[in-house]
Amino acid sequence: MTIVVNDNSLRIEQLQLGSFGTNAYILLCRETKESVVVDAPAEADKLIARLKGTTPRYILLTHSHLDHIGALDQLRSELKIPLAAHAADSGVLSSPPEIMLRDGDTVDFGKIQVAVWHTPGHTPGSLCFRTGNYLLSGDTLFPGGPGKTRTPAEFAQIVKSITEKIFTLDGSTQVYSGHGEPTILKKEKDEFRIFSSHPHRPDLCGDVLWLTT
Template sequence: MTYTGDVQVGGPADVRELPALTICKLAVGPYDNNAYLLSCSETEESLLIDAAADSDRLLALMAERPAGAIVTTHQHGDHWQALEQVVKVTGAQVLAHPLDAPALPVPVDRTVEHGDTITFGAITLEVIHLRGHTPGSIALLYDGGPAGSHLFTGDSLFPGGVGNTWKDPERFTQLYTDVVERVFDRLPDETWVYPGHGKDTTLGVERPALPQWKTRGW
């Protein structure tokens, strides 16, 4: 079946099979968050992005490929409600940016900053710090070579705009600048974007609207 990224709370995960990486996207309540289980095809080692909620469903998703690490994209509570329980069951390491790590409900085993890499199995993810939604918001980039670039953006980039900066001009300018310089100026249009809520998009779909985002200020 063709991956679309369209998932519903309570519904099944949508699965994307790349040559070296399997991506499982699951929507969890009560805030319609997306959680992503990434699994190395060679070793079956896995990593979870945002243990947002519904620990039972996340653990069921990981039944065959338990995550050895969990990355929390930022400090907001809707992205870590299931973190404590999933860590308790799996013993997974917890990773986050140092500016947001203190707000998490469990100790962070490793802090990661802009340009750092995270490896599981034969897969390497690059950390991209996108400041503005929170001080320590991060995105994770998988460069799949011929399989394309895949970017997990948390709440920093969505279809139709950057993340919420609460009408704070400084925070918006910071986030917009980071997203342009660290994402759009660097990555190709085909880059697939997996956000923290809602549907997926690509940089090519969003790129023409960048001037409009800057003008409107959100």
């Protein structure tokens, strides 16, 4: 467990869980002690233990790949709080989310507001969550590159999500991904600029890194 943000109003904890080391995040309103959980990779007991002393309000899902939902059923049954996800990523869940999120929605907990962005590409229903200067990017944007895509059309779509949505944020935005360490948006914008400054084969997709692809 790492505390990645601790400002006057908000604390964000990062927990790497399960055999894929997938990141879950706990966002805590410091004033009201209300919290939300972002993704439920595995090891539900660890997540639930970290929520002790807080009032959990929602489980937010960046997308429904298996390495992000391994603990979801246990979390839902023990915490009894609404799950919020995008409809296009809800089909594989064992029961539908209580809240279907759409681009432009806002999720409130305590004094904190979280903006919901639909960023398809890695999956059709991938979401990013932004609060203040912090972006939880799921598997849409990692340090050094986009999330994995299976087709050139998906790759084009994830690049569009990144450049037309995520890159509208200030370079000082801190990015917390579904895997790996945090990054700063300026670095990702700079690396993408290098990537886009030279041609790429039209069938490009898969695991892409801005600087070496």
